[in-house]
Amino acid sequence: VIRRIGLARLVLVADLGGTFLFALEGATIACRAGLDLLGVVVIGFVAALGGGIVRDVLLGAVPPAAVKDSTYPMVTLAGSAVALAVVGAGGAVPAEVVTVLDAAGLALFAVTGVQKALVRGIGPFGVVLMGTVTAVGGGMVRDVLLAQVPVVLRADFYATAAVLGGAAILLVRRAGLSLQVASGVGGAVCFGTRMAAVAWGWHLPLVG
Amino acid sequence: VIRRIGLARLVLVADLGGTFLFALEGATIACRAGLDLLGVVVIGFVAALGGGIVRDVLLGAVPPAAVKDSTYPMVTLAGSAVALAVVGAGGAVPAEVVTVLDAAGLALFAVTGVQKALVRGIGPFGVVLMGTVTAVGGGMVRDVLLAQVPVVLRADFYATAAVLGGAAILLVRRAGLSLQVASGVGGAVCFGTRMAAVAWGWHLPLVG
């Protein structure tokens, strides 16, 4: 029981951590786009919670947790506030810190999305899709609101890491192992391939 | 009973009025964007009903009233037709009229959104969010379809008025007053702060 509580708490902490970081990242990008104070806060909110909201709407889990429960929005406000303070002080969050935390958020959101999809009896493609939408959907909505082609579609081995992580969960489950083990493996695959992509400059080929 | 019917009719008239005006406004903006006839009608529809549709989807109230009931779409068609007629005649709706009616629509949509969210047992942040989404969501989708950063994120004390109106409803409710009174206060706060913002040139600070 103690271990189970420990695990649930770990997941919650990680989930809130990913939310905080994606809000911080989104708000930092918004600060460079000439928005006003409210615009920055909205972009921080959308970047952190947009993927989960789209997933919940597609799975019929409405109202989404991000709307129903005030904890998540408050965490995004904190992330946006930190971004505003850092940018206002003329500073910047170190790029290495952002990269590692961002990869962690990506892996965590991908795992969460796959878990929520698995209990709804949908096909393997849909399960991986829900993981990927959770992980990269917020960033896509953020970029659409900034009137840009989502960066995830243009370059970088990023969404691909979420796809690989989701596929890994399905494969490990099919091998008969528990969801906990599968989730751990899937998260590690997503985090690992993303970090490797950054370290060695992996990119998917550009087309056309 | 008579007073109650009067109130319900007033709310319905105001709701349809807000729908008409937001469609008129959206279609007017679309006329300047080089769209064809259908494009103008679509933008008018989206600008007027997009916020309420997003809210209904997030709250699980599907099909949204704007899809189920033909009255609302027909009102948006009327609003778009007036915009096309005015623009076609080389004219323009007087800016003062638009400003007052737009602030009224904003207040009304914010109140409606908060009311619908309150009956679903969601947290205070989500309630204010639903009011704000109802009020400004249509305009955001309109701007996204026109490939522009939503004006509400860039400048102007606009969505902020909807946030303040929604927060006022929650505060008045917590003070133990009825939803009717709270809605009246919230609507007045939204309308009043928006009109004051226009009169005195209030803006949120730009960032970055």
Add this chain to the structure above:
Amino acid sequence: VIRRIGLARLVLVADLGGTFLFALEGATIACRAGLDLLGVVVIGFVAALGGGIVRDVLLGAVPPAAVKDSTYPMVTLAGSAVALAVVGAGGAVPAEVVTVLDAAGLALFAVTGVQKALVRGIGPFGVVLMGTVTAVGGGMVRDVLLAQVPVVLRADFYATAAVLGGAAILLVRRAGLSLQVASGVGGAVCFGTRMAAVAWGWHLPLVG
């Protein structure tokens, strides 16, 4: 019974055919937008299935078939793969073939959308809207993700054909004929007006 099975199979083949073609078309457009491999696949998926997904969300039919069932996503992958192979080989799908197949996909998706909306007891405007959203929604999301004003709003007699096809179904139903007959007439109206528009260069008037 044999005829019924034949009809259901025909509809399924046509539906999968429309999905394949819209994915092929979307991926071809994405190839010219400087995306990476994943971006092209995502645009192909969105272009083919986005309209149906939005319709299902609005009608409360979640998870949407396109998420639940892996057949549709796999067909979009096939469409995107063909687009990548043709573009990679420096070739292009003949424009006449694309035009005919695209008009067929448009008609089919419009009919499917109207059918799904009719069984939910929504008003005539909403029914036509659901048909049109199914037919042109995917292309609109595709263009939004490419940071462009949806082509369907700017020019061309395209969504209008879907509106006419949907309206035709309602009229034939009101005349007391079966849904099968009405669907056939509606599909023919949509396909016919679209092909006529291409043949004779019909456009809706531009505004402004």
